[in-house]
Amino acid sequence: MPGSPRKWLLALGFAACDSAPQTESPAELPTPVVAERRSETRLPEPEPDDSAEAPGDAGGDDGSAPDTAGTTVAEPAVPAEPAADDEIRPPEGYGLIRPPLGVPTPDSLKLHALAGYEVVTVYSRPDMTSEKLGYLRIGTRMMATEKIEHETCKAGFYGLPAGGYACASKGLLVEADKPPPMKYPPPAPKLDQGHPYEYGFVRRWNSPMWWRIPSDQEISAMEVQRVAREAERLAAKEPPTEAPIPAEPVEGTAPPEVPKPDPVLADVKLPLSPNTPWLERGFFLSLGEKVVERGLTFYRTARGAYVAAADISRYEAKDWVGVALDEQGITYPFAYVKKDTKLLQLTADDKLKATKTIERRTFLDLTEETEIGGRAYMITADGLLVRKDHLLIPELQALPKGLDPWERWIDVSVSQQMLVAYEGTRPVYVTLVSSGRKGTKEDPYETPRGRWRIYSKHVSTTMDGSSATDGNYSIQDVPWTMFFSGSYALHGAFWHRSFGTVRSHGCVNLGPSDARWLFHWTTPLLPEGWHGVNATDESPGSTVVVRD
Structure with missing residues (x-):
């Protein structure tokens, strides 16, 4: 499994507001330098x-x-002032969604529900013209209330445990006695981890993304259609050059014929994902488990689609971790190192001695500023010195x-x-x-x-x-x-x-x-x-x- 994509991947863009990977920093993340906390400064x-x-x-x-x-x-802005303890406590329920019709009682949640569409909208009221509070992802299971009739949803609305309503005509599957079945459920997000899913990148141009496992005939038709798409892509990528003079055929032989695609297969309607039917090389996908049928291996994506495993390379997702100040007992001042520098110690004869080299982007817990020999230094929480101009100290x-x-x-x-x-x-x-x-x-x-x-x-x-x-x-x-x-x-x-x-x-x-x-x-x-x-x-x- 490759740890990073090939060079071609580095040339592609990576999000609606993100650029392609550039030269990376060292793989090892700098370790925050944190000592036992002193009393809080003003x-x-x-x-x-x-x-x-x-x-x-x-x-x-x-x-x-x-x-x-x-x-x-x-x-x-309002100038910062120390707040009394009773002033900084948020009111009860701070940040919670407040559905206008409240939350159903536990004993009213009697039915088994499953999000069967990629996105199942949660409405504030049992009415599709009402405000949208959020949505469920495909594969999510929960209990629901009895059906509520409304003209905007033919199959009826069902109340959800946290409040709000989902429409059974728009992806919510409901059964009375048992959870609705799903043959290959997509992976649930890992809410306790930085990476909620595993990821992979597409290795091959014009890789199909299916909404179900294709039949043998559909795979044959896909290959024909993919060849045609590839020919179009390469023709658009490379400007035509002057055609060479064709060679004279040898007497008694026929010129070679270019095989023509089967017109039946070329016109077969494929069960491809409606939003992204054909994937480009370098696109990223979120991956679930591998599925094997008829000797064919597919990845089930986190959004419920299928992609041939041979078209995907697993990707080792990267991370970076800041500092939760309260959890580590850290108060201001603090800083990140903006260039490789040294931690210093003031010796008995008032000379500065380097004790350790610290990398750029290392977090430092600080106490106060001091001046030595006309230069500003910050004192770390464990009593060492570091040049202030080598630090990024937030204001x-x-x-x-x-x-x-x-x-x-x-x-x-x-x-x-x-x-x-x-x-x-x-x-x-x-x-x-x-x-x-x-x-x-x-x-x-x-x-x-x-x-x-x-x-x-x-x-x-x-x-x-x-x-x-x-x-x-x-x-x-x-x-x-x-x-x-x-x-x-x-x-x-x-x-x-x-x-x-x-x-x-x-x-x-x-x-x-x-x-x-x-x-x-x-x-x-x-x-x-x-x-x-x-x-x-x-x-x-x-x-x-x-x-x-």
Whole structure:
């Protein structure tokens, strides 16, 4: 199983807002340097911010609500002030989705339900014109209430355990006495891991993706149709050259004939996936188990499709992990090393002695600043020194205007390529990110600056598209995606470890483990069993600030 794709993979783009992998950083992740915590220091009070919150986008895919995004001019932030303990506790039920008709009682959940479509929308009311709260992914099982009749759903609606309703005419399968059958259920996402799925990349151009196991005749027809598609691709890729003069046939022999495709097979309608029937080399897929039928081996994808195992190479997903400050007892100041440097010790004769070399991107727990020989140093939590100009120390931000002192919000510094998550004015998580790289006039990739709220969250979602510089790209199940403005999102990026440098198509790339932490921490919180959730007026999303 290859640990990384071939060189051709590096030339392709990798998400609606992400670029192709570049030169990677060392495989070993620097170990955070953390010592026993000293007493908490006073937080600095930054200047008021100039960002303002724009209404969160309600667009997106997978059953999200309509798009209403916009960026507005900022209002001054509220200066940071220490909050009393009783002020920083959120109200009961903070972040939970609040369905307008409430949650069904446990004894009313009597029927067995299964999500039979790739996406099964959850509505706020038993009415397909009502607000969309989120969605279920294919293969999800749960109990449901008795049927509720409504003209917008011929087969009826069923209430779900966390509230909301799904339509049996739109993918929800329901049986009274036993769970509905599914021959090859797709894998459930691993919600406790940075990588919710296993991944693979497509090795062969024009690889078919089936919605069921094909018959022998369908495979024969596919091969004929694939040859035709490949001929078209290669003809478009290579401009025609002047045709050579054909050789004279030898007397008594007939010129060779080019075999013609069987017209019957060429016209066979294949049971291919409607969204992506033919895959390009370098596309990423999320994989489930292998399925063998009639001696043929397929991967069942996490979205319920089938791809020949010979067309796929397993991919070793990458990761990056920031620091949960509360869990490690760390308070400000702290920093990441921005270039390889040394930890120093002040000797008895007032000389600096190097004790250890630390790599770029190593996290350091710090205490205070000092000056030695006219140069600024920071003292680490275990009493060593490090040059201040070799560090990326975040500037703590004031609580944005309009937020309550217990609200959870995210600050992204593009200049530092750093994200800090706050509860009120208290930083609780810090990590390095990769925001949008410099693009072109045709393909601008820079991450927008401004203030928004997260409008939808997805355990995973497909990102695909095309650009003049990177060509076509498609990644199934980009993990832990949190959209905050149009197609811009915070999300896990399992295809690189270049965090701390710009490289995306505009989104904020995170290590998958970082993205998972933020996904479960931000609002709205994901109801159990759901794959995606939309923010509502009653359950708004966490604020995201992106600044220089």
